[in-house]
Amino acid sequence: MKISFIGAGNVAWHLSQALETANYDIETVYSRNPSNARALTQQLYNAQVHRGLDFLDSNSEIFFLCVSDDAMEEVIRNLSLPSGAILVHTSGSKTLNELQELVDVYLDETIRTGVFYPLQTFTKMFHVNFSEIPICLESSNLDVENLLITLAQSISDVTYAVNSEERKRIHLAAVYACNFTNHLWGIAQDLMKKNDLEFKLLEPLIKETLRKALESEDIFAVQTGPARRNDQKIIQRQIGALKDHTGYKKIYESITEDIIDKNTI
Template sequence: MISVVLIGAGNVATHFYKVFQNADNILVTQWYNRQLNNISTYKNNVDITDDLNALKPADVYIIAVSDDAISEVSKALPFQDRFVVHTSGAASLYDIDKKHRRGVFYPLQTFTKDADVDFSKVPLCIEALVKEDLKLLVTLAETINSTWYKISTEQRKTLHIAAVFANNFTNQLYRISHEITESDQIEFDVLKPLILETAKKIQNMSPYMAQTGPAVRGDKKTVRKHLKRIKNPQHKALYKLLTDSITDTHGRKKL
């Protein structure tokens, strides 16, 4: 049985709590947050606390807080030489105070509190300085049926940038598409099969090979029509930037 103390009450901490609670051989010993009301819903199922000095012994302490707070929280923990990990994609392993055995348990996924997550489809990027600690993280990942990857701090920083492009920026483009369709009283739902098919295609081919559209075809006439119709200057600038990126990638002349 792996005992876990969760620190933080955001999206990642909440989803880890839920999956750990339903897993064999994992016990959430305690859940800390500086504002108890954020986790009070769970008080009948797990010991909750807002006092770091009241933290119980555990095999691993998982800090799931904002990147800027990791160093401060880990420094404030009232013990040393225990295994403490964070869940950030961008923060360094060494942001955790050196008085602890340090590690990273980073789930590469987008989390929203009210949206269910299947952890069997969530890659976990793990890192630790001590071999036995790494083994514990492997066991933790496998117990919740996640695929795990041993990823260094530098690799994880690169991976996080790639994830921002793949998820956050893509979602912003969905939002712009939503705005564009609504401006002409078109249901955004019309685009959803296209969005799903695009995501499906890259499961079996490279994004390079999957690229379609006027830019990759060198269709100047269509690009000009689109630019003329787009009214929002920011949307127009993005359209131009992404069109140029596609033409550069595929060896086309700028349109």
């Protein structure tokens, strides 16, 4: 089976290589920035950079649409695919119906659609083990669904059939579990640097916090710290220490208030 990628960002970078390792043929990669497509093809065995969004002469059967939600409509507006092709997006929040509606509006050919959402944070320079990544699948076409299941099971031990509403809820929870948590670690790193302290001092704390969270049925129950104790002396002292960091102070106050509220219910 031949596969093409539209987009050469973090998801495409890792997913294309995982599929190639599973013996799928990555034919072409398109990116609005050709240098990004070129960089990805250099990681693949025989993939070529595709110039433009006209794929009518492509031999690929499936096209992975790995672009931001905001860019999806513009890309599909200018996209041409061979009749019978399968267009699959990898978004956590874009519904299958939204993808199909864009295809119906902008593409003349008969195109089948699906969703192939790897539930993981991806950065190009960091290796991931795809076998551990949950892959959430959706399609209104049984043949496409079976094909996506085959693709997913060739690279991951964890696959789920998840509808669009469920996937949006998963994505929201993932924002808290990943994006917001990473931002808080970034704040902690910045505060340590500003005080000439090594971030490594916090590593055992971060590891133990993560371990407890993963092993706890009720993560709120293992909460610790001044907000958990409602220790106002420490809380006010720390708020004062953030007087020159308005954004950090707002985050501290908001999360502190939520922790206190959670533990007084």
